[in-house]
Amino acid sequence: MLSSNSLRNFSQHSSRVFIHLRPQKKPILSLALSTAAEEMDSQSPCILVLSGKSSAEIEIAKSLKSSNTLKLPANGEVRIFVHPEIPRPPSEDSFQIDLFLKSLLTNQFGRLFIWSPRLPSTHDVVSHNFCELPIGAVCAADVQSKGRGRSKNVWESPIGCLLFSFTIQMDDGKIVPLLQYVISLAITEAIKEICDQNGLPYLDVRIKWPNDLYLNGLKVGGILCTSTYKSKKFNVSAGIGLNVDNEKPTVCLNAVLRELSIASYKFTREDILAAFFNKFENLYNLFIYQGFQALEELYYKTWLHSGQRVIVQEKNEERVVENVVSIQGLTPSGYLLAVGEDNQMCELHPDGNSFDFFKGLVRRNL
Numbered sequence: 357m358l359s360s361n362s363l364r365n366f367s368q369h370s371s372r373v374f375i376h377l378r379p380q381k382k383p384i385l386s387l388a389l390s391t392a393a394e395e396m397d398s399q400s401p402c403i404l405v406l407s408g409k410s411s412a413e414i415e416i417a418k419s420l421k422s423s424n425t426l427k428l429p430a431n432g433e434v435r436i437f438v439h440p441e442i443p444r445p446p447s448e449d450s451f452q453i454d455l456f457l458k459s460l461l462t463n464q465f466g467r468l469f470i471w472s473p474r475l476p477s478t479h480d481v482v483s484h485n486f487c488e489l490p491i492g493a494v495c496a497a498d499v500q501s502k503g504r505g506r507s508k509n510v511w512e513s514p515i516g517c518l519l520f521s522f523t524i525q526m527d528d529g530k531i532v533p534l535l536q537y538v539i540s541l542a543i544t545e546a547i548k549e550i551c552d553q554n555g556l557p558y559l560d561v562r563i564k565w566p567n568d569l570y571l572n573g574l575k576v577g578g579i580l581c582t583s584t585y586k587s588k589k590f591n592v593s594a595g596i597g598l599n600v601d602n603e604k605p606t607v608c609l610n611a612v613l614r615e616l617s618i619a620s621y622k623f624t625r626e627d628i629l630a631a632f633f634n635k636f637e638n639l640y641n642l643f644i645y646q647g648f649q650a651l652e653e654l655y656y657k658t659w660l661h662s663g664q665r666v667i668v669q670e671k672n673e674e675r676v677v678e679n680v681v682s683i684q685g686l687t688p689s690g691y692l693l694a695v696g697e698d699n700q701m702c703e704l705h706p707d708g709n710s711f712d713f714f715k716g717l718v719r720r721n722l
């Protein structure tokens with residue numbers, strides 16, 4: 357599924373048959389960015405502040421600074437600092453690196469940390485510098501001016517959103533497409549854990565297959581995974597956008613929490629990012645050593661689709677035939693497993709034409 361040396365979005369597939377679901381509300385974050393912002397970015401250098409959990413990662417940060425190897429696409433100008441050096445006083449909205457590093461308890465993921473007050477895309481930093489960075493390195497930004505969504509959509513990335521990308525390396529290409537499900541689950545589990553630890557009511561953040569996060573029927577986040585194949589390894593850049601604290605235009609975690617609880621607690625990006633990596637490292641190890649089956653039960657509890665009935669329209673020359681199928685789970689390759697009214701099992705693939713994956717699915721009988 358992944359071609360050699362080409363950067364591919366996990367979720368692009370070809371088209372034939374259509375499925376209609378009830379209409380989905382519009383995703384909140386994928387809106388056009390202003391060209392003024394892009395122009396501003398092309399003139400000012402991009403600031404990257406490097407830091408590390410332990411002295412080993414701090415040494416890597418220093419050597420990345422002295423070798424000046426980190427690059428942006430189109431040779432955008434970069435200025436590198438090593439934390440706690442700072443280019444200018446941080447604003448009160450700035451990501452607090454020390455809070456994040458203090459709560460991070462991992463052995464590998466998140467330990468080399470790159471923060472920027474504003475950059476085009478964290479995904480670009482990670483994917484363009486993949487081979488220079490240790491596995492598990494993360495880049496987070498307060499604001500992105502050219503955030504990337506899946507299928508070449510732009511991803512609006514204002515202040516208040518958690519915006520980050522990190523590196524993963526995998527040997528087995530067959531399971532690479534399942535990685536985005538492990539990441540989705542690590543986000544929802546991290547939010548649950550923070551609720552638990554702070555005596556808060558649960559926020560019902562759910563996974564909309566394949567890689568959206570929904571809260572109260574609205575998109576609150578999304579996951580983008582791209583990969584290249586090099587020296588027999590799959591180099592995966594995983595990017596996550598999650599609306600933590602920006603009420604515009606629709607939904608964010610803190611607004612929903614305020615409706616549910618009188619407590620003054622607010623989710624912070626630093627806590628969520630650390631909790632994410634703490635969860636992800638455990639789930640990822642289970643996934644690698646025991647397979648996705650070890651996570652399936654939890655995944656099906658968290659996604660929106662068990663038993664969901666969808667209408668498949670198959671175009672047979674002149675006629676359009678409609679069939680209802682009911683979603684049962686995932687197939688081993690990560691597509692939707694469904695059963696028809698005739699008890700025929702089938703696999704549903706997105707057709708790659710529609711922003712809403714459920715609006716175009718190809719059916720393949722099993």
Ligand SMILES: O=C(O)CCCC[C@@H]1SC[C@@H]2NC(=O)N[C@@H]21
Nearest residue numbers: 477503504505506520578595597
């Ligand atoms: O289209 C989607 O639903 C996935 C969007 C992923 C957006 C995140 S924000 C952080 C990272 N950097 C990017 O440019 N994109 C991802």
